Amino acid sequence: xxxxxxxxxxxxxxxxxxxxxxxxxxxxxxxxxxxxxxxxxxxxxxxxxxxxxxxxxxxxxxxxxxxxxxxxxxxxxxxxxxxxxxxxxxxxxxxxxxxxxxxxxxxxxxxxxxxxxxxxxxxxxxxxxxxxxxxxxxxxxxxxxxxxxxxxxxxxxxxxxxxxxxxxxxxxxxxxxxxxxxxxxxxxxxxxxxxxxxxx
Amino acid sequence: xxxxxxxxxxxxxxxxxxxxxxxxxxxxxxxxxxxxxxxxxxxxxxxxxxxxxxxxxxxxxxxxxxxxxxxxxxxxxxxxxxxxxxxxxxxxxxxxxxxxxxxxxxxxxxxxxxxxxxxxxxxxxxxxxxxxxxxxxxxxxxxxxxxxxxxxxxxxxxxxxxxxxxxxxxxxxxxxxxxxxxxxxxxxxxxxxxxxxxxx
Numbered sequence: 001x002x003x004x005x006x007x008x009x010x011x012x013x014x015x016x017x018x019x020x021x022x023x024x025x026x027x028x029x030x031x032x033x034x035x036x037x038x039x040x041x042x043x044x045x046x047x048x049x050x051x052x053x054x055x056x057x058x059x060x061x062x063x064x065x066x067x068x069x070x071x072x073x074x075x076x077x078x079x080x081x082x083x084x085x086x087x088x089x090x091x092x093x094x095x096x097x098x099x100x101x102x103x104x105x106x107x108x109x110x111x112x113x114x115x116x117x118x119x120x121x122x123x124x125x126x127x128x129x130x131x132x133x134x135x136x137x138x139x140x141x142x143x144x145x146x147x148x149x150x151x152x153x154x155x156x157x158x159x160x161x162x163x164x165x166x167x168x169x170x171x172x173x174x175x176x177x178x179x180x181x182x183x184x185x186x187x188x189x190x191x192x193x194x195x196x197x198x199x200x
Numbered sequence: 201x202x203x204x205x206x207x208x209x210x211x212x213x214x215x216x217x218x219x220x221x222x223x224x225x226x227x228x229x230x231x232x233x234x235x236x237x238x239x240x241x242x243x244x245x246x247x248x249x250x251x252x253x254x255x256x257x258x259x260x261x262x263x264x265x266x267x268x269x270x271x272x273x274x275x276x277x278x279x280x281x282x283x284x285x286x287x288x289x290x291x292x293x294x295x296x297x298x299x300x301x302x303x304x305x306x307x308x309x310x311x312x313x314x315x316x317x318x319x320x321x322x323x324x325x326x327x328x329x330x331x332x333x334x335x336x337x338x339x340x341x342x343x344x345x346x347x348x349x350x351x352x353x354x355x356x357x358x359x360x361x362x363x364x365x366x367x368x369x370x371x372x373x374x375x376x377x378x379x380x381x382x383x384x385x386x387x388x389x390x391x392x393x394x395x396x397x398x399x400x
Contacts, residue, residue: 084354087343121397125390128331132386135332136339143287143340144347148355154284155348157357186332189389190325196396197321 029115032195036109039188044102046181047134051095054141054174057082059167080164087137087144088171094137095178098130098185124192127185134182141175229315232395236309239388244302246381247334251295254341254374257282259367280364287337287344288371294337295378298330298385324392327385334382341375 062075082088105123112119148168151159161168262275282288305323312319348368351359361368 080354085352086346090339090343117397121393124393124397128328128386128389128393131328132331132335132382135336136342139290139336139339140343142336143290143343146286147344147347147357152285154280155357155360157347157355160355182332186328189328193321193324193328193389193393193396196393197317197324 032191033109035191036188037106039184039191040102040106040109043181043184043188044099044106046177046184047095047099047102050174050178050181051092051099053170053177054082054088054095055092057088057167057170057174059164061163063163078163080160080167082171085144087140091137091141091174091178094133095181098134098181101126101130120192124189127188127192131182131185131189134178134185138175138178138182141171141178145171145175232391233309235391236388237306239384239391240302240306240309243381243384243388244299244306246377246384247295247299247302250374250378250381251292251299253370253377254282254288254295255292257288257367257370257374259364261363263363278363280360280367282371285344287340291337291341291374291378294333295381298334298381301326301330320392324389327388327392330385331382331389334378334385338375338378338382341371341378345371345375 058079058081060077060079063078064073065076066073082092105126108119108123145168147157147159148171149159149161151157258279258281260277260279263278264273264275266273282292305326308319308323345368347357347359348371349359349361351357
């Protein structure tokens with residue numbers, strides 16, 4: 001009897017405030033969806049830029065070498081390419097995968113106006129996997145880039161950035177853009193969690 | 201009028217099935233909470249093991265060196281330590297932070313029997329940050345470990361694992377355990393998202 005009373009009371013309240021409540025709900029939904037779309041497009045653009053900036057990275061320099069000590073040193077052209085280091089290959093591939101996923105998910109979110117729950121959940125899970133992929137790739141490239149920049153005397157790995165300065169700057173730019181892209185996907189997962197949390 | 205009828209109808213249904221629905225709900229909640237606690241403990245154990253395995257890694261070896269070509273080569277003790285490479289320092293620190301967080305969050309989840317929503321949301325957000333931290337650290341250590349294992353002829357970084365085999369094996373073990381720990385935190389965020397999604 002009590003539950004029935006409470007239920008009809010709720011029904012009455014809904015009748016009085018239903019219109020305004022619905023409007024606020026729709027406005028909130030639009031706001032969340034708008035932020036999601038903007039962030040997703042930003043993620044797409046950032047990962048695309050990171051993949052391209054590192055993917056076209058190449059520098060040729062004349063390095064002076066002494067072959068025979070009695071002869072004067074000769075200059076040999078040496079080229080640094082992005083695919084010489086596996087960590088950089090991983091960064092380019094990870095950014096390319098995430099960029100393609102961002103484009104597809106952007107279309108899916110735009111098409112999913114009805115708000116199918118299964119699709120929304122799938123997108124959260126994939127967003128989360130992209131966070132893991134991009135952060136591991138950025139970490140890998142950053143670690144190798146740091147050794148290239150500073151060298152490491154303990155293992156006798158010499159720095160190479162004093163010779164290939166432009167190459168290293170381009171790598172650094174790609175890593176920074178990739179880290180921004182990772183943060184965007186992190187924010188997308190956060191936004192989804194906040195949104196689900198608010199609804200529930 | 202219609203909304204009132206529907207509301208009282210729902211009230212009636214609740215009256216009839218309320219008991220069973222509540223039981224199923226509580227059972228589900230317990231199941232989710234149980235998985236969360238088990239995963240969180242697993243994450244704590246894995247990150248603790250990873251931090252310790254890498255944190256005590258050290259190997260001294262006698263390396264034969266030729267100082268003067270007319271004299272016989274001499275043996276010099278050379279030590280490999282985990283903190284010689286910044287990527288390994290990052291991995292140990294990241295695992296230590298995550299381990300401490302796992303312990304604290306385990307206590308918080310255990311204490312939060314009432315299910316405060318704000319705390320639950322904070323834990324999801326921090327879990328997500330741990331995913332990013334651990335994956336970037338594992339990626340960094342893996343990239344540097346691979347160069348130590350294979351070397352890289354393009355930048356003339358020689359492999360060191362042929363000399364310090366035991367040291368490298370211990371690094372590899374720490375990276376594998378750390379990657380397992382990262383996956384556990386990924387699963388924790390996934391579980392929370394699934395749970396929120398199911399409720400909503």
